[in-house]
Amino acid sequence: MQTETARDLSSRETHRLIASDKVERTPIRRPNGDRIGTIQRVMIDKRTGRVGYAVMTFGGFLGIGEDYYALSWSMLTYNEALDAYELDVSEDQLRGAPAHDRGERFDWDDRQWAQQVHDYYRVPPYWM
Numbered sequence: 001m002q003t004e005t006a007r008d009l010s011s012r013e014t015h016r017l018i019a020s021d022k023v024e025r026t027p028i029r030r031p032n033g034d035r036i037g038t039i040q041r042v043m044i045d046k047r048t049g050r051v052g053y054a055v056m057t058f059g060g061f062l063g064i065g066e067d068y069y070a071l072s073w074s075m076l077t078y079n080e081a082l083d084a085y086e087l088d089v090s091e092d093q094l095r096g097a098p099a100h101d102r103g104e105r106f107d108w109d110d111r112q113w114a115q116q117v118h119d120y121y122r123v124p125p126y127w128m
Helices: 005-008 091-095 111-121
Strands: 025-027 037-046 052-060 069-071 077-079 084-086 099-101
Touching: 037 069, 069 111
Parallel strands: 025 084
Antiparallel strands: 025 037, 037 052, 052 069, 069 099, 077 084
């Protein structure tokens, strides 16, 4: 006999919560609806449980030449009408942002780099 609780545990989305695998590959759009990129993954602080970054792919064509951009989670707002996360930054601002190549090895624990990202976008770091 399947209980109501068992069905709830298999849910990937509720009114307020969403499963991480459902966030991945969600579009990121400007307020006017123009597509900017896609969430590749979400980086979560293991100790605090806070979402540190959404890693967005941007640029390239059919996955070739794409770069990864770390966006502070606080910069994104889910827009139900767009069925996407909304990001209000200009093309120039995004192109000048800290990024790394798709195949590049990268140290996500580098606090100096992390501070640069937050300073660039003028948002408080997730760890504060």
